[in-house]
Amino acid sequence: MSGAPVRPGPGSLESTLRARRDQGAKLLIPYVMAGMTEDWVPVLQAVAAAGADAIEVGLPFSDPMIDGPVIQAAGLAALGRGTTVRSVLDELGRADAGVPLVVMTYYNLVFRAGHRRFAADLVTAGVSGALIPDLALEELHPWAQAADAAGVETVLMVAPPTPPERVRALAARARGFLYAVARMGVTGERAELGAEVKSTVDRARRATDLPICAGIGISTPDQARQACETADGVAVGSALVRRLLDGVGPEGAGRFVAELRAALGP
């Protein structure tokens, strides 16, 4: 990424991903836990430069219900370093990653801040979207209303047991992209790609024209490529975060993302 920084505006997540998909590219959305290391902002920039189409930025929460040990450890490290919602959004507001950012966090942080304030703060920080996994469709309305009004795109998940009519309801409410849960379980690296990924993506495909990205348990370039045989793209979290916990820094993060990019094509 070079040239003048471009601040992503409202709607930029979906339009960016659609444009890339329609050019025939496979989408790559790595996850980085905000505040987990001193150099987490340079990590974002390195990940973007290495070929990410968007980045999920984890906002650490004390009780991450759907996260496995690696993301838990990163969240704990971030909180241990004194990371707060304010500090993350301030740092994001000063930085420029060059690609759309999606905040991934848990609902209590949103609820505590207040829906409208949280949405407005995301926009001020230059964040395009939000993924709040414990905010079920039935409870979504107050947040979705505030997010829509502010121009924050709310990414929703469909899972292997989600029945078709529910997939349609989720797809109709999703913005940015639809997140297809590749396997039942928490986030984390797995030896094999989840067997349910194809059927889940297929069900989503029949319900929407939105870009569909698979995530949870996708940890290697080969698994990413396999998932993209059906999905439009992949989200990769624990495999990158583990490397960051091991201390690879921005350069190592960039190298891993470049490997993923190479497996998916340009």
Add this chain to the structure above:
Amino acid sequence: MSSDAATGGPSGSAMGKPGRDGRFGEFGGRFVPESLVPACLEVEVAFDDAWADPAFRHRLGELLARYGGRPTPLTECARLSERLGIRLVLKREDLAHTGSHKLNNVIGQALLTERMGKHRMIAETGAGQHGVAAATAAALLGLDCTVFMGEFDTQRQALNVFRMELLGAEVRTVTSGSRTLKDAVNEALREWVATVADTHYCLGSVMGPHPFPYMVREFQRVVGEEARRQCDELLGGPPEVVVACVGGGSNAAGTFSGFVDTKARLVGVEAAGGAAVTNGIPGVLHGMRSRLLQDEDGQIREAESISAGLDYPGIGPEHAYLAAIGRAEYATADDQAVLEAFALLARTEGIIPALEPAHALAWVVAEAGRSIPTGSRVLVTLSGRGDKDVAQVRELLAGDHR
């Protein structure tokens, strides 16, 4: 008392069935990842179906009677009453099989697990009472059972770990977070996401996503219904004050449900270090909207109590609702007062209570002759027996004497 006459929530009568959204007023709901929504819906449908099925209710009643030892007695405390200047009666859940009220819920959920065609239950536990009860029910019905317990709790309740293993359950030590009940719930939820096809999450209290707060209260309703009948016989009517300890709040919910339609003052007593009603603010954790101990950002704060069973930063959503509408009040007891009440009941009545209900007793001891007028009739649910706590109390008291 009709058990399912009205819907709960803002317009319905208190402690009825919540609406389809699982709300008690603003509290409750279902805040879970999409992967778990179909499972919660499955439990909701299965429970509604079972609860309306006389054969299910009959089998549950038979097991609670012939296996669980119900009804548990109501005991009049002559010596302690005289000392406090009130008429104190105890609902003796400590005399139920496994030594606490927890069996009522786990037998119900184990039967439900079987009815849903699943062969495995998972459970979280704090003090170990729910874990032991779940392991017991699993053994009784031939189900596999895995119990999640915080590392800190496995140390202070080592004997209960061994009990669960004796009963054939696998105990998984949880080393994340504060290593107590809250973290055990997190791990159980994570395990449920991964194994939901063949596994039921047997939640131990009136918390979590809908339908758990409602379902667990219904399974514990037997405590309040029995106590109501027994109070009519022994006292000639409902008592003036009904008191129960509250962690998540299942024994209190069961007890209150038997008296919510009377004039009785309902009091839930929390641990001073885990007082979610007194010190908490509205938030969302473990699938429910309730009152939680949390910081400015919404990060959950760790509860601290000598009682592992009350070491929880939240409270069941229906309790948050009963507090909001003023139908129940919530007070606290600190560790020192709890230890004194623990010893007092042992010496005056020959009953060693668990540390959890010792909180309820401590509040009664403090308030007798003050906010509890002299001569009042007071019901305390003695939710469990104290055997599990004796070693810990011995250490604490020895520390005091040094």
